[in-house]
Amino acid sequence: xxxxxxxxxxxxxxxxxxxxxxxxxxxxxxxxxxxxxxxxxxxxxxxxxxxxxxxxxxxxxxxxxxxxxxxxxxxxxxxxxxxxxxxxxxxxxxxxxxxxxxxxxxxxxxxxxxxxxxxxxxxxxxxxxxxxxxxxxxxxxxxxxxxxxxxxxxxxxxxxxxxxxxxxxxxxxxxxxxxxxxxxxxxxxxxxxxxxxxxxxxxxxxxxxxxxxxxxxxxxxxxxxxxxxxxxxxxxxxxxxxxxxxxxxxxxxxxxxxxxxxxxxxxxxxxxxxxxxxxxxxxxxxxxxxxxxxxxxxxxxxxxxxxxxxxxxxxx
Amino acid sequence: xxxxxxxxxxxxxxxxxxxxxxxxxxxxxxxxxxxxxxxxxxxxxxxxxxxxxxxxxxxxxxxxxxxxxxxxxxxxxxxxxxxxxxxxxxxxxxxxxxxxxxxxxxxxxxxxxxxxxxxxxxxxxxxxxxxxxxxxxxxxxxxxxxxxxxxxxxxxxxxxxxxxxxxxxxxxxxxxxxxxxxxxxxxxxxxxxxxxxxxxxxxxxxxxxxxxxxxxxxxxxxxxxxxxxxxxxxxxxxxxxxxxxxxxxxxxxxxxxxxxxxx
Numbered sequence: 001x002x003x004x005x006x007x008x009x010x011x012x013x014x015x016x017x018x019x020x021x022x023x024x025x026x027x028x029x030x031x032x033x034x035x036x037x038x039x040x041x042x043x044x045x046x047x048x049x050x051x052x053x054x055x056x057x058x059x060x061x062x063x064x065x066x067x068x069x070x071x072x073x074x075x076x077x078x079x080x081x082x083x084x085x086x087x088x089x090x091x092x093x094x095x096x097x098x099x100x101x102x103x104x105x106x107x108x109x110x111x112x113x114x115x116x117x118x119x120x121x122x123x124x125x126x127x128x129x130x131x132x133x134x135x136x137x138x139x140x141x142x143x144x145x146x147x148x149x150x151x152x153x154x155x156x157x158x159x160x161x162x163x164x165x166x167x168x169x170x171x172x173x174x175x176x177x178x179x180x181x182x183x184x185x186x187x188x189x190x191x192x193x194x195x196x197x198x199x200x201x202x203x204x205x206x207x208x209x210x211x212x213x214x215x216x217x218x219x220x221x222x223x224x225x226x227x228x229x230x231x232x233x234x235x236x237x238x239x240x241x242x243x244x245x246x247x248x249x250x251x252x253x254x255x256x257x258x259x260x261x262x263x264x265x266x267x268x269x270x271x272x273x274x275x276x277x278x279x280x281x282x283x284x285x286x287x288x289x290x291x292x293x294x295x296x297x298x299x300x301x302x303x304x305x306x307x308x309x310x311x312x313x314x315x316x
Numbered sequence: 317x318x319x320x321x322x323x324x325x326x327x328x329x330x331x332x333x334x335x336x337x338x339x340x341x342x343x344x345x346x347x348x349x350x351x352x353x354x355x356x357x358x359x360x361x362x363x364x365x366x367x368x369x370x371x372x373x374x375x376x377x378x379x380x381x382x383x384x385x386x387x388x389x390x391x392x393x394x395x396x397x398x399x400x401x402x403x404x405x406x407x408x409x410x411x412x413x414x415x416x417x418x419x420x421x422x423x424x425x426x427x428x429x430x431x432x433x434x435x436x437x438x439x440x441x442x443x444x445x446x447x448x449x450x451x452x453x454x455x456x457x458x459x460x461x462x463x464x465x466x467x468x469x470x471x472x473x474x475x476x477x478x479x480x481x482x483x484x485x486x487x488x489x490x491x492x493x494x495x496x497x498x499x500x501x502x503x504x505x506x507x508x509x510x511x512x513x514x515x516x517x518x519x520x521x522x523x524x525x526x527x528x529x530x531x532x533x534x535x536x537x538x539x540x541x542x543x544x545x546x547x548x549x550x551x552x553x554x555x556x557x558x559x560x561x562x563x564x565x566x567x568x569x570x571x572x573x574x575x576x577x578x579x
Contacts, residue, residue, distance in 0.1 A: 010480070010484075069486075071458070071460075072457075075452075094444075095481060096460065096461045096478060096479060096480045096481060097480070099444050099445060099448065099460050099461065100448065100458075100459070100460035100461070101448075102445065102448075103413060103417075103445040103447075103449040104448055104449070104451070104458070106414070106445075107414060107417070107449050107452040107453060108452065112412055112414065112539035112540060113412065113413055113414065113443075113445055113449075114540065115413070115442075115444055115445050116442060116443070116444065127543070130442075131442075132440060132442070132545070133329045133340070133439070133440055134439065136329050136333070136547070137329075137545055137546065138545070138547075138548045139338075139542055139543075139545045139546075140542070140543045140544045141410065141540050141542055142540070142541045143540060144539045144540070145539050151445075181457040182459065182489065182490045182491065184488050185487040185488060185489060186486075186487050187480075187485065187486055187487065188484070188485045188487060189484060189485075190485055191483055202577050226572065226577050226578075227577075227578065228577070234500070237501065238500045238501035239504075240504065244483075247483075250481050250482075251479050251480075251481060251482075251483065253482075253483060254482070258575060259575050259577055280575055282572075283554065286331070287331035288331075289331060289332070289547075290331075293550065293552045293556075294554075295552065296554040297553075297554060297555065298555050298556075298557065298568065298571060299554040299555070299556045299557070300557050300564045300565075300568060301556060302561055303561070306561035307561045307564060307565055307568075310561045310562050310564075310565035310566075311565040311568060311569060313565070314565055314566060314569035315569065
């Protein structure tokens, strides 16, 4: 089973998922005695190409078009390269940009697409494992096709660090400029206020379990009692209850405090991506099955509206 | 102009639940409009309010029972709704993004919208791929994970922010007609007013089979087969404090003091 993995980069940096895909791709290729190809499109392809030359990679394809990601260009390049190499499995990142071109590529190549895959196996045909209902359950999916497209969830595989002896090849695509109907104008850092949650030693982080905006008072009271900084998960920022600066997670900040107290946070993968590096994680949540308890060091499985006031009292 | 908004009824699962075969036991699920779609509907309704002659049409793939949920979008300002269902879709098992996009594309081809808004993903199976697949089938331009939209109808351009990872947004101009997948937080979805809820009852909700929209039911086949559903093994090794809130709070306080947290 041959594999082609499409790397991802942004603003001059190769993203980790590019090397994680090589780990997943190597397992697939080795299990079936197939080849592992990877490709990088745009930016400093020479440097990126060298960085992708890791153990187990047979060929690195460099495609020197443009600087930053543009989905119209990526769609055309990945479609053409896949048509040429005919890999059994086309791997792409399940990132915001991956989801901006992978579905179009799969559609053009008439390959089934399985997204957000957390495990993949090629022993007996292609089987992908995904999570449903916000990580409450997992499901396995058999892909009934000779050739498939798969997007891999970031941070589920290790990165391959050992150097490889891959052949580096350039690929010259034919870009139909009339089909490039989007223009990336630039980037913007969000937040940018006075609060820096990445600098805090102790974070009191609050999620959907707080229910009402008025209830945030007890969170601020607790933060004050602990000399901590208040942070939160996505729903609170979406609701406008907390400033964007305070968002922890994939689309917010990555934090590594000494102590992270997650209150009423279920622990969706996007949130966990932003706080799993904390030294000590404490979770307070009524749901004993909440995924936050999978990564917490200490937990209280009880009503936050009873536990938090009791905790404040302890510090007064 | 017309804005087509794809909407989906999803199942919210209780904290405690049981698995029944390849699904969640019905007793533990509540039907609701997909959260991302709520933002897509609101965005469409806001565009309608800001411009003259904008019609907002919702389209869903789902059985009769989903109509009550779909009416929520009508109550919030959508003008009419389309629902497609067919025994062939029921029999197909797990619907992959391509199959869903094929059905939605057949409706879109008939409606000829200027803009299609979808949620970024659905809260249940979360493929996050139907919108972009739909765009490609329609030969439209697209943008995934949009959290800011500035529509310039005269120039025929949607200026969007795409929410990338790590607190960075990509600023992109997209030619319309286009499909945009809408991220939560882009707006503040309204609650349906009583008047809106009343009006929704008399708004058109058309139900179509596959043949009604020109698709061959025999051609509906999902290449994906769900083979198991299970609760993931907890990897957690959390020390769980037991007892009354006072007792657990006291234990946690002792731990925090040990970790150097002081008032």
